Amino acid sequence: xxxxxxxxxxxxxxxxxxxxxxxxxxxxxxxxxxxxxxxxxxxxxxxxxxxxxxxxxxxxxxxxxxxxxxxxxxxxxxxxxxxxxxxxxxxxxxxxxxxxxxxxxxxxxxxxxxxxxxxxxxxxxxxxxxxxxxxxxxxxxxxxxxxxxxxxxxxxxxxxxxxxxxxxxxxxxxxxxxxxxxxxxxxxxxxxxxxxxxxxxxxxxxxxxxxxxxxxxxxxxxxxxxxxxxxxxxxxxxxxxxxxxxxxxxxxxxxxxxxxxxxxxxxxxxxxxxxxxxxxxxxxxxxxxxxxxxxxxxxxxxxxxxxxxxxxxxxxxxxxxxxxxxxxxxxxxxxxxxxxxxxxxxxxxxxxxxxxxxxxxxxxxxxxxxxxxxxxxxxxxxxxxxxxxxxxxxxxxxxxxxxxxxxxxxxxxxxxxxxxxxxxxxxxxxxxxxxxxxxxxxxxxxxxxxxxxxxxxxxxxxxxxxxxxxxxxxxxxxxxxxxxxxxxxxxxxxxxxxxxxxxxxxxxxxxxxxxxxxxxxxxxxxxxxxxxxxxxxxxxxxxxxxxxxxxxxxxxxxxxxxxxxxxxxxxxxxxxxxxxxxxxx
Numbered sequence: 001x002x003x004x005x006x007x008x009x010x011x012x013x014x015x016x017x018x019x020x021x022x023x024x025x026x027x028x029x030x031x032x033x034x035x036x037x038x039x040x041x042x043x044x045x046x047x048x049x050x051x052x053x054x055x056x057x058x059x060x061x062x063x064x065x066x067x068x069x070x071x072x073x074x075x076x077x078x079x080x081x082x083x084x085x086x087x088x089x090x091x092x093x094x095x096x097x098x099x100x101x102x103x104x105x106x107x108x109x110x111x112x113x114x115x116x117x118x119x120x121x122x123x124x125x126x127x128x129x130x131x132x133x134x135x136x137x138x139x140x141x142x143x144x145x146x147x148x149x150x151x152x153x154x155x156x157x158x159x160x161x162x163x164x165x166x167x168x169x170x171x172x173x174x175x176x177x178x179x180x181x182x183x184x185x186x187x188x189x190x191x192x193x194x195x196x197x198x199x200x201x202x203x204x205x206x207x208x209x210x211x212x213x214x215x216x217x218x219x220x221x222x223x224x225x226x227x228x229x230x231x232x233x234x235x236x237x238x239x240x241x242x243x244x245x246x247x248x249x250x251x252x253x254x255x256x257x258x259x260x261x262x263x264x265x266x267x268x269x270x271x272x273x274x275x276x277x278x279x280x281x282x283x284x285x286x287x288x289x290x291x292x293x294x295x296x297x298x299x300x301x302x303x304x305x306x307x308x309x310x311x312x313x314x315x316x317x318x319x320x321x322x323x324x325x326x327x328x329x330x331x332x333x334x335x336x337x338x339x340x341x342x343x344x345x346x347x348x349x350x351x352x353x354x355x356x357x358x359x360x361x362x363x364x365x366x367x368x369x370x371x372x373x374x375x376x377x378x379x380x381x382x383x384x385x386x387x388x389x390x391x392x393x394x395x396x397x398x399x400x401x402x403x404x405x406x407x408x409x410x411x412x413x414x415x416x417x418x419x420x421x422x423x424x425x426x427x428x429x430x431x432x433x434x435x436x437x438x439x440x441x442x443x444x445x446x447x448x449x450x451x452x453x454x455x456x457x458x459x460x461x462x463x464x465x466x467x468x469x470x471x472x473x474x475x476x477x478x479x480x481x482x483x484x485x486x487x488x489x490x491x492x493x494x495x496x497x498x499x500x501x502x503x504x505x506x507x508x509x510x511x512x513x514x515x516x517x518x519x520x521x522x523x524x525x526x527x528x529x530x531x532x533x534x535x536x537x538x539x540x541x542x543x544x545x546x547x548x549x550x551x552x553x554x555x556x557x558x559x560x561x562x563x564x565x566x567x568x569x570x571x572x573x574x575x576x577x578x579x580x581x582x583x584x585x
Contacts (some may be wrong), residue, residue: 012256019150020053023124030585034124039202048087052255054248055125056081056090057116057141059132066134066213067157067451069235076241077129077155080248086255088248091119096136096212106483106557107455108288109136109143110568116144117379121580125150127255129235129247133157133206135486138216139289142225142553146261151254153354154225155247156217158235159327160205170200171209171578172574173487177461184431185469205308208326210319211488215282216289218336223269223274223293224353225261227361228544232335234328250355259356263296265297267347272359274306275346278313278386279339280321281404283486284494287387288456290348292565295572303563307389307522314380315404318373321489322404323381324375333373334366344376362462380447386409390493390524393485393533394505394515397497397563399524405489407453411519414475414527415440415489419511422447423459431466439473442515446506447543449499450559450566454546460484460494477517479560493517493524495562502540502561508536 015021022032038048048477056077060070062299074090094112096105120128130141133156145152163170179196206213214231221231227247233240254260270290277286277290287306294301317339319325329341340347340363349360375381380387384403391398403411418427418441425444429435437443452458460482464473478492481499498504504524509515514527526533545551558568565572 006473011508013258015050017276018052018126018255020124020126021050024049024123026585029110031513039575051474052086052126052252053124054081054086054088054251055120055123055128056088057093057119057128057130058090059093059095059134059137059141061097062198063100064095065201065204066097066206067095067137069130069131071156073131073155073241073244074131076244077131077283077451080245081252083245084249084252086183086248086252089123089125091123093119093141095134095139097134103453104455105136106457106566107453107552110289110300110555110559110566110571111551112137112140113143113147114571116141117148120145120148120150127151127251128153131157133213133217135212135216135285138213138220139293142220143296143567146265146293146497148150148267149260149262151229151258151260152225153251153254154220155244155522156220156231158205158233158237159208159214159241160201161203161234161236162208162326162328163200163202165196165199168458169324169326171326171487172201172207172375172448173211173485174201174209174320174489177488181320181464181469183219183257184432184466186273203236207487208328209321209487210280210282210317210327212283212285215277215280215286215326215486218275218276218280218282219286219290220338221336222272222359224264224351224359227355228353229335229337232327232331234331237331239425253356254354257356259354260320261297262390264354266351267299268351270294270301272347272351275313275343276340278310278337279316279343281315281319282318284387284400284402285483285486287400288562288566289482291563292567293336295565303389304389310385310387312373313343313346313385314377315352315382315384315386316375316377316380317374318381321487322386329370329373333370334368337363337366338368340372341368342374365397380466384411384466386521388519390517390519390522392523394509396498396505396525397561399479399496401491401493401494401519403409410475410491411479412517413442413477414514414516415442417442417444417511417513418444418517419444419509423457426459427463435467437468439471439476441476442517443478444479444506444509445480445482446500446509447460448480449496449501450561451556452481452499452501454552456483456562456566458483458485460492461488461490462492477515479506479515496524497561497563499561503537503540503542505533507540508533510536
């Protein structure tokens with residue numbers, strides 16, 4: 001272990017202010033026990049006493065391929081912490097890896113946020129490096145760190161390598177859905193499907209499309225929570241472990257500088273995050289996560305502000321599902337820093353970031369090396385923006401759609417509803433040859449929101465009925481109170497709020513009702529009279545809770561609606577207690 005100075009320069013905070021010293025530095029029995037037990041693990045007294053303690057909160061898991069390399073990356077972070085004169089400690093946290101976790105990782109985002117906050121509060125920690133990347137890990141880790149408000153730096157897991165199958169560029173999630181539809185339509189064989197299964201995802205790392213994972217790590221980058229441009233580095237790139245070591249070094253420096261989230265997260269930071277979100281063609285899931293992050297920081301952010309920004313910022317990242325490229329292409333084209341350079345005129349450049357410099361300083365030398373992957377402002381990828389927020393009698397608190405990944409011909413559409421009361425009914429009926437549906441039908445799924453799911457699952461990309469796939473139909477209007485994977489595409493209206501499980505208007509829709517969608521007018525309207533809706537409401541009753549114990553029960557009792565970020569009502573406001581009370585020591 002390198003022998004580095006453990007005392008801060010004269011212009012930085014004094015050693016006595018480090019909260020870890022409450023555990024280690026006192027001359028009493030409790031501090032003796034803390035030092036004794038640390039030495040029990042083979043550490044020398046000089047390894048930890050009088051040094052900043054850096055928690056490496058690691059969401060590694062054998063069931064999370066996105067995070068499969070984070071055990072190794074934690075060692076690189078430790079190397080950087082040691083080199084900078086700190087003491088690294090690794091603390092495991094829930095992985096919330098997509099695909100494997102049921103019913104949905106969104107059920108556990110708030111769990112990870114709580115766990116992160118309490119890990120940092122309850123241990124002798126002065127600062128933290130947060131290791132994550134898969135969809136809900138980024139907002140979960142950041143929400144907890146913001147509430148705890150210790151010096152924190154985010155380390156993104158990085159996207160997996162580019163995929164290709166039989167000469168076709170393939171993106172995780174996006175092409176899974178594309179080829180699944182082709183399999184159901186009879187255009188590829190079961191043997192093709194099995195071959196694709198073993199070839200499409202070529203390395204560890206997060207989805208290689210602009211899905212929720214890369215949307216959220218890029219947002220963290222734009223917020224100033226990562227080293228500049230860290231979100232774009234591929235997981236297998238040699239620069240990735242080097243960046244990990246740099247995070248360890250910088251975390252120690254941030255402790256001496258007392259550079260915590262409350263010092264660099266501002267309204268301007270969230271403006272930068274919004275601009276990046278829209279220029280990326282990012283996931284609709286970010287609409288929920290950004291609001292939750294902002295509220296943790298004491299900043300009001302609304303869906304309508306996102307809609308306004310979407311109208312101002314075109315999609316410039318030519319990446320699936322809005323475009324045709326993958327994250328490795330984005331990295332070689334200039335990455336997030338190059339993209340931010342394209343939208344520099346919309347950014348708040350004097351916002352501080354975790355490297356101690358402003359965003360403007362960080363992007364001053366940014367370049368774009370492939371103008372087809374990162375488009376100029378005047379030549380966007382699509383005519384449709386990243387996000388449109390809809391209102392109307394079917395969504396009083398709002399609903400969202402991703403125009404850049406939807407069909408232009410369906411942006412203004414009126415059709416009869418075909419209602420599915422829950423996901424089980426949808427799965428059972430969707431491929432029934434007798435299903436009363438044609439390409440003009442509006443598929444409606446309810447009881448899939450934060451409480452109804454429960455957990456707000458990614459069921460919003462409702463499958464096209466098999467008999468329509470056989471006719472060549474590949475998109476139709478779909479409306480639900482669910483979410484959709486950021487890797488998916490289609491004319492899907494999502495996050496309808498209030499959700500049906502709490503009596504939102506979606507609960508009152510009946511098969512055959514006419515639903516009007518007008519994205520340009522930002523309108524989602526059920527063509528049923530107010531009198532008839534009032535009559536139906538009188539006959540409606542909520543379903544009993546699906547869980548009567550444990551964390552899921554807590555979730556159902558305290559989660560807020562989609563338009564409010566789906567945080568717990570008892571966590572989204574109020575300051576954290578940064579250290580245990582002095583008499584505990």
